[in-house]
Amino acid sequence: MNKLPLxxxxxxxxMLCEGSSMRxxxxxxxxxxxxxxxxxxxxxxxxxxxxxxxxxxxxxxxIQCDEIWSFCHAKAKNxxxxxxxxxxxGDVWTWTAIEADTKLIVSYFVGDRSGQSALALMDDLRARxxxxxxxxxxxxxxxxxxxxxxxxxxxRYAQLVKIYGPTIAAPGRYSPAECVGAxxxxxxxxxxxxxxxxxxxxxxxxxxxxxxxRFTRLTNAxxxxxxxxxxxxxxxxxxxxxxxxxxxxxxSPAMAAGITDRLWSLEDIIARIDADAPAAKARGPYKKRxxx
Numbered sequence: 001m002n003k004l005p006l007x008x009x010x011x012x013x014x015m016l017c018e019g020s021s022m023r024x025x026x027x028x029x030x031x032x033x034x035x036x037x038x039x040x041x042x043x044x045x046x047x048x049x050x051x052x053x054x055x056x057x058x059x060x061x062x063i064q065c066d067e068i069w070s071f072c073h074a075k076a077k078n079x080x081x082x083x084x085x086x087x088x089x090g091d092v093w094t095w096t097a098i099e100a101d102t103k104l105i106v107s108y109f110v111g112d113r114s115g116q117s118a119l120a121l122m123d124d125l126r127a128r129x130x131x132x133x134x135x136x137x138x139x140x141x142x143x144x145x146x147x148x149x150x151x152x153x154x155x156r157y158a159q160l161v162k163i164y165g166p167t168i169a170a171p172g173r174y175s176p177a178e179c180v181g182a183x184x185x186x187x188x189x190x191x192x193x194x195x196x197x198x199x200x201x202x203x204x205x206x207x208x209x210x211x212x213x214r215f216t217r218l219t220n221a222x223x224x225x226x227x228x229x230x231x232x233x234x235x236x237x238x239x240x241x242x243x244x245x246x247x248x249x250x251x252s253p254a255m256a257a258g259i260t261d262r263l264w265s266l267e268d269i270i271a272r273i274d275a276d277a278p279a280a281k282a283r284g285p286y287k288k289r290x291x292x
Contacts, residue, residue, distance in 0.1 A: 004035065006270060012039055013266045016232065017239040021213040021221050037228065044231020046272040047238035054259055055106060055241070060129045062100040064201035065121065065137045067093045067113060068208060070215050072223045088226030094208070094233060095121040098201045102256035103246050105204070105237050110230050118142035122150035134191050136160055138198055144187055156189035158196040212236055238269060 004012075008029060015025045022040070026033040073089035074082040082089065095117060097107040107125040111117035118140075132154055137143040139161035147157050161184075164177040184196040209215045212232055214223045223229035241254045242264035254260045 004031070004039075006267065009039060009270050010266045012036055013043055013235065013239075013269065016040060016043075016235060017211065017243075017266075019211050019213050019216075040228060040231050040235065042273045042277075043269055044228075044234040046269055046276055047231075047234040049276070050238050050269070050272060051234065051241070054254070055104070055128055056259075058099070058104065058106055058129045058257055058259065059131055060099045060102075060104075060106060060133045060257075062195050063097050063106065063125065063129075063133050063135045064100055064198050065095070065097045065125075065135060065143070066198055066201040066205060067095045067117075067140070068205045068215075069093055070222070070229070072226045072229055086225060092223070092226065092229060093117065096201060096204060097121060097125045098204050099253075099257065100195070100197075100200050102253050103200065103204075103249060104253040104257040104259075105241055108233065108237055110226075110233060113140075113142070115142040115145055118146035119149055122146045126150045132156070134158070134189075134195060136191070136196050136198055138162065139185075147188065151188075153188070156191040157187045158191040158193070159185045159187055160196055160198050161185055207240070208236065211240075235269075239266070242268070 008031070012025055012029050012031070012035075015028065016022075016036075020028070022036045023033060025031075025036050029036070070092050071090060072092050073079070073085055076090040079085050079090045091112070093111060093113045095107075095109045095111070096105055098105055106128050107121055109117060109121040109124060111120065134156040135147060135151075136158055137147075137160070139159050143159065144157075147155060151157075160182055162179050163181040163183065165180045167177045184193050186193070209217075213219075213221045214229065214232060223232070242252055242260065243266060244252060245263065246253055246256070249256045252260075252263050255263065
């Protein structure tokens with residue numbers, strides 16, 4: 001079975017992590033677009049396993065949660081008239097939970113914006129931390145029930161509810177309404193009001209939009225398949241947690257959180273891809289075709 005050289009695979013993954021589109025990677029690396037897509041799937045599966053196995057028993061103090069919008073194949077309003085819309089087409093929301101001190105992405109979930117998706121995030125977060133934490137979210141109504149269902153009373157939870165000005169409706173207007181203020185609301189336990197903030201997770205949302213071409217607004221670089229969208233996110237989160245030095249920390253978030261003692265590289269992800277690959281089967285005997 002043919003396999004790209006290590007340097008070429010590293011180059012492709014690095015470009016995927018730095019916001020290049022799959023077709024631009026195909027041109028720069030001089031490989032087929034199918035090769036880029038296949039490597040993304042392999043890396044995504046490996047990174048899902050890396051996160052699930054390594055981001056465990058995290059000691060966290062303050063968790064900030066948020067959800068970021070994107071879409072697959074077509075926006076929700078256009079799915080009904082879209083040509084050959086696949087399963088999963090429409091709006092896609094990525095839910096994230098970041099630790100404020102270490103900047104570690106502790107949990108993430110890809111789904112819709114319902115309470116069921118919020119609960120999936122909180123259940124996963126609860127399984128990965130070992131101590132009582134303070135959680136801050138925005139004012140989305142799905143969060144309070146999800147936090148209570150996952151943590152019970154063993155949590156300090158508050159919401160930062162933003163107050164927006166009037167929406168300015170104009171032809172071609174894209175900007176949201178201006179945020180004119182915010183109020184901090186205690187929901188559960190006794191959260192420290194001074195640390196009720198979503199600044200880090202919202203900054204993380206910007207990093208995601210800048211680091212994945214498929215999250216860029218107003219382009220044709222959106223995801224065409226939900227599976228590829230999830231694989232791209234898995235690669236990004238593994239790269240962010242383990243392979244990238246955070247400027248304010250001077251180490252990776254995983255190192256700051258104490259779940260690894262070294263800075264990983266993309267070669268570590270490729271090594272996991274190779275380890276998970278099925279063993280090559282011995283080639284059977286060659287059968288000569290009979291002339292007709």
